Amino acid sequence: MTVTSSLDPLVTAQNWAESGRDVAIATVVETWGSAPRPIGSHLAIDGEGNFVGSVSGGCVEGAVITEAIEVISSGTPKMLEFGVADETAWQVGLSCGGKIRVYVERLGR
Template sequence: MMALDPEDVLTQAAAWAKAGDGVALATVIATWGSSPRPAGSHLAIAADGRFIGSVSGGCVEGSVIEQGIEAIADGEPRLLTFGVSDEQAWSVGLACGGTVKIYVERIEA
């Protein structure tokens, strides 16, 4: 997967907000161990479920999108932590464990 330039994500988020769409921005604020995206990575989420960017992958990203839609609705920011221990990682066939912390907040135009 090719990563988007962070400015592309922020530009799109601003365009959605300017158009009157509810928008949330998710940002990777910390990682430990194995993590698909580094700190500073963004995912912009529109209230209708459109998104651009990436903060992780798979079920983590799906959960972040759901939390972003909820943040748009209630205006409350969220600090999300996802992780897997080394032992759990080996049991499901992954090489190593890791943790990612993601901050999700509603943004305005």
């Protein structure tokens, strides 16, 4: 494995899954206006809350990690939306004026 691939969240997620960890993948699927990460950005999360990659930054990632642990448990994927228009936008740290949608799904099983 190269340094580049070892930092790839999808490679890490695959390695975690192959080692027996429960894993979810969060993917930025849409952005509007100013967004910290582009479409296609990934965050890999295991059942213990370990993570690698980025879908936004700040508290948005904390919220995504919390939702990912629920997705791992339930097996039901979720579409999350964060934006400055949401009443929780300032709480989760997306005050840049943009909006993002993040799809979270469990890997495998």
